[in-house]
Amino acid sequence: MTARQTALTVAVIGVGMVGGSVAAALKAGGRCAEVIGFSPEPDGSRALELGLIDRLASSVADAVAGADRIVLAAPIPAMPQVLRELRPVLRPDALITDCASAKSSVIAAADRELGDAFDRFLPGHPIAGSERNGPDAARAELFRDRRWLFCPARPVQTQWCESWREVLQVTGARFSEIDPALHDRVFAEVSHWPHAVAFVMGAAIARGELAEEAIRYAGAGLRDTSRIAASPADLWSGILLDNAGPVLESAERFRAELDRLIDALARRDRGALTDILDTASRWRRRID
């Protein structure tokens, strides 16, 4: 009886790789009354078929109506519409979080669409880089030992961190908090811009006359540096546009460094060239 009273009904909106993995972890954790999912077809049916969710809802409103907790894992451009649809049916005690990899615009949309319920929204970002997507790429272990960041935009939202941590601890993630504006600058630098660079490299090779030879002779270096260029174009143009301000700041720093390297190479200036390479190499070795 006590167990049933505390068991939560969780709605996951967007059951692709990220949302599907959250749902699968919650299901595997066995402490939720029901894990309800919604995605436009065919992802919704596929998530149900794969057993990532207990029930497939027919709409955002249907998924959210009875939910204690709501996890938004829809693509960033779909977020305003999702927020509009869930607002009228939201239970007065329901808590909401999201998984978007850029926070400022999602926070602005939630502030605009949720009214008073914005206080019960805790912006979040579980970090699990992968060039894959869709329910077939989902797995309960995706977030194990990965960072899961909470980015409260108002002091009142901070109170939900502990509560979400309890629910989401079955994912095995390591939770911490970060200011949303700093989050967006840091992730422009460590994720969004590196994706853009990989896309630029891939597009430049693809449009060059050596595109076929490059596929034939691609070694570990090109494979690694360009791996994330295989990511879905739609998803990533959404992320880059959504966080365009900080991404363009990272872009300007990158272009300045690029011009320095090209200039050093054109002048055959070994000292200047080695200085750039050495700065990069010393920094990169600190990551491992």
Next chain:
Amino acid sequence: MTARQTALTVAVIGVGMVGGSVAAALKAGGRCAEVIGFSPEPDGSRALELGLIDRLASSVADAVAGADRIVLAAPIPAMPQVLRELRPVLRPDALITDCASAKSSVIAAADRELGDAFDRFLPGHPIAGSERNGPDAARAELFRDRRWLFCPARPVQTQWCESWREVLQVTGARFSEIDPALHDRVFAEVSHWPHAVAFVMGAAIARGELAEEAIRYAGAGLRDTSRIAASPADLWSGILLDNAGPVLESAERFRAELDRLIDALARRDRGALTDILDTASRWRRRID
């Protein structure tokens, strides 16, 4: 007796990761009379200690004097000096190959330094990308199932391909031939320029005000795209300068694409942005 007559003495000049791995594979293959190595200290002693070579020579000339086959795996900037030192002691029937990742300048140096013996030089390039280096990174299996390219610069050099293939088949590599000028353009595109991009990305982050946060929050995307930026700065400034012409051509194509992406992002032009990402994504998916 027959076995001893056909067993070859091989000298490997430069017993770091690449040369050390070639030596180790030849030793493990058990078909050489002796695998002699030379590197400036401390690499030479370390290679002997690790058992990569049978004997450590005291100089290039000492290593080469009795050798039937000579594998040059010294860093590119050291090649002209190595070629000068080996010329006077070279046996009249000795065959030479090299492992440099850019061919034009090594070929020019060999043509200048070797005299008639240039006909017995077969330019080569075993492909085994790694951000590591030195004898401790060497292993007999490094080239298994990797490409090993021969790049004859003159028709007369082509005759040695089969003979080197026989000696080097113990590495497990897949051998093929490619024109040296095409080789240098292809490897600028698939290896040298991607390294430069990774170095630029690393240096831009390292010099930015988020360098520490970037280390803390680095995910799989940044780790993969920047992994080769941990490569030795000296080695890579040598390679980039050595193949500067083709690398600068790749750089110009990359910079044009970069400007297109930054422009699309600045104008918030989703169509133009998605087009770049989609071109890259479709190309990249063909690699796997």
